[in-house]
Amino acid sequence: MSLTRKVAFNSSVQMGGRLISTLIAFVSVKLLTSTLGPAGFGEYAAILNYIAFFGTMADFGFYWILVRELAKHEGDQEKTDYIMGNILAFRSVFALIVLACAVIAIYLTPTGIVPILTPTVKLGILVVAIATFWQTLNMTFVAIFQTNYRMDKPVAAEIIGRIVSLALLIPFLSLRLNVAWLVSAMVWGGIVNYLINVYAARQYTRPKLKWDFDYWRVVWKESAVLGVVSVLALVYFKIDGLLLSVLKTSTEVGIYAAPYKIIEILNFFPAAFMGIVFTALIQSWEKDKVRAAVLINRSIEAMVVLGLPVLVGGIILAGPIMQFITSGSYAASYTFTAHVMGTSIPMTGVIILQMLLIAVTVDFFGNIFGKGIIAFGSTRLLLWPNIIAVLVNIGLNLYLIPRWSYAGAALVTIITETIVLIIQIILISRFVRLHVPWSTVGKTLMALVVMAAVIWPLRQTHALIGLSVAAAVYLIAAWRVGAISAETVRIMLRKD
Numbered sequence: 402m403s404l405t406r407k408v409a410f411n412s413s414v415q416m417g418g419r420l421i422s423t424l425i426a427f428v429s430v431k432l433l434t435s436t437l438g439p440a441g442f443g444e445y446a447a448i449l450n451y452i453a454f455f456g457t458m459a460d461f462g463f464y465w466i467l468v469r470e471l472a473k474h475e476g477d478q479e480k481t482d483y484i485m486g487n488i489l490a491f492r493s494v495f496a497l498i499v500l501a502c503a504v505i506a507i508y509l510t511p512t513g514i515v516p517i518l519t520p521t522v523k524l525g526i527l528v529v530a531i532a533t534f535w536q537t538l539n540m541t542f543v544a545i546f547q548t549n550y551r552m553d554k555p556v557a558a559e560i561i562g563r564i565v566s567l568a569l570l571i572p573f574l575s576l577r578l579n580v581a582w583l584v585s586a587m588v589w590g591g592i593v594n595y596l597i598n599v600y601a602a603r604q605y606t607r608p609k610l611k612w613d614f615d616y617w618r619v620v621w622k623e624s625a626v627l628g629v630v631s632v633l634a635l636v637y638f639k640i641d642g643l644l645l646s647v648l649k650t651s652t653e654v655g656i657y658a659a660p661y662k663i664i665e666i667l668n669f670f671p672a673a674f675m676g677i678v679f680t681a682l683i684q685s686w687e688k689d690k691v692r693a694a695v696l697i698n699r700s701i702e703a704m705v706v707l708g709l710p711v712l713v714g715g716i717i718l719a720g721p722i723m724q725f726i727t728s729g730s731y732a733a734s735y736t737f738t739a740h741v742m743g744t745s746i747p748m749t750g751v752i753i754l755q756m757l758l759i760a761v762t763v764d765f766f767g768n769i770f771g772k773g774i775i776a777f778g779s780t781r782l783l784l785w786p787n788i789i790a791v792l793v794n795i796g797l798n799l800y801l802i803p804r805w806s807y808a809g810a811a812l813v814t815i816i817t818e819t820i821v822l823i824i825q826i827i828l829i830s831r832f833v834r835l836h837v838p839w840s841t842v843g844k845t846l847m848a849l850v851v852m853a854a855v856i857w858p859l860r861q862t863h864a865l866i867g868l869s870v871a872a873a874v875y876l877i878a879a880w881r882v883g884a885i886s887a888e889t890v891r892i893m894l895r896k897d
Contacts, residue, residue, distance in 0.1 A: 418556030439655030446658030462627030486611035562594030633787035657807035660754035725864035
């Protein structure tokens with residue numbers, strides 16, 4: 402199978418799997434928001450936001466270093482087992498230390514200093530830390546599938562794990578159990594996901610824990626910069642939720658958390674695409690830098706075709722989408738009113754979702770350039786952009802959240818993502834010559850005009866109807882105008 406077909410197959414599998422996972426996630430969010438309301442869901446989101454920081458620290462760049470090392474030694478079984486065994490052991494120890502520190506820090510924080518930190522929330526943080534540990538180990542095995550272009554296996558495992566979590570969440574909610582019980586459903590889903598991947602990975606490796614501390618030092622040296630970059634990126638991506646938890650009420654956290662959950666789900670799509678292309682970029686950069694440049698520019702075209710309809714369709718159908726994942730009263734909730742040109746605008750979750758869709762579209766393109774710089778072995782270049790983003794993000798959030806609440810947090814997210822994208826474009830231009838795909842942009846805009854005209858009357862209908870019509874109309878229009886070309890399809894299907 403050609404490299405293009407491998408990338409196409411794995412991208413299609415991940416996109417399809419993500420659609421299924423997205424539906425499951427939407428059902429989970431719908432159940433949680435409808436049962437808990439903004440305040441209860443705010444506590445649930447605060448738990449996940451806190452542990453997300455330490456989950457990224459626990460990985461600390463090991464995943465991408467592992468993918469890079471496996472790609473370099475493709476076909477060498479002995480080396481593969483050696484790399485897997487050492488990184489599995491190293492990241493297990495490291496994750497235990499980091500997550501233990503996260504839990505200890507919370508339990509040492511006196512109750513009352515941060516109002517949202519109730520004993521139940523603290524217990525929930527402990528439970529999610531356990532789930533995060535299993536997820537960290539699981540990603541070690543996902544790397545072996547990604548390197549071998551067999552992402553269908555971990556995608557299936559993830560779907561099964563999510564189904565297990567949902568199956569437990571439903572009775573927990575019906576019994577009106579507290580938020581610590583609700584997040585515990587993630588633990589069992591994570592364990593099932595991990596065990597399935599370990600079993601499926603036996604085709605490629607059967608690693609035993611290895612304790613080569615000299616190799617650990619090499620891995621640490623390689624992953625340290627990438628780990629710092631990953632943590633900084635998560636800080637500017639997630640700090641708004643944490644600052645809301647500290648500076649505002651759980652209700653305001655909940656109003657912001659529901660649309661943000663949609664953004665987190667959407668962010669997976671460009672990340673999944675670049676995850677597959679990442680391996681090809683590494684190999685191309687080693688052997689054929691011209692091909693690496695082509696991959697970057699083709700990825701830009703792909704994000705134009707994929708990202709712009711998400712922005713336009715999402716903004717038009719934001720109301721039905723919020724109704725779908727929450728409830729009527731939840732979607733209409735607001736605690737802040739913006740005054741624009743003499744008009745008062747209630748800042749509901751619908752408005753926040755529309756704002757955040759701008760940020761996620763910017764991030765679609767940021768994923769390309771960030772992963773490209775890492776694949777080209779120049780991770781250190783990403784330090785300053787992320788440091789600047791963190792400083793700007795924290796500074797603006799501390800200024801705007803007390804004044805504009807969650808609306809200020811959404812605005813800061815847009816500003817920060819835009820700054821990072823501009824800097825990443827400048828940096829990657831040092832390695833490859835970027836081409837703006839004006840032809841693709843023009844054809845995509847034509848398809849979007851057709852899509853927008855069709856779905857505008859459906860902006861008050863059910864989300865599934867509106868989204869289905871939007872997807873069908875856009876794909877047909879994009880095909881007809883040539884945004885999705887017959888040549889591209891032929892390349893993907895070619896066997897030689």
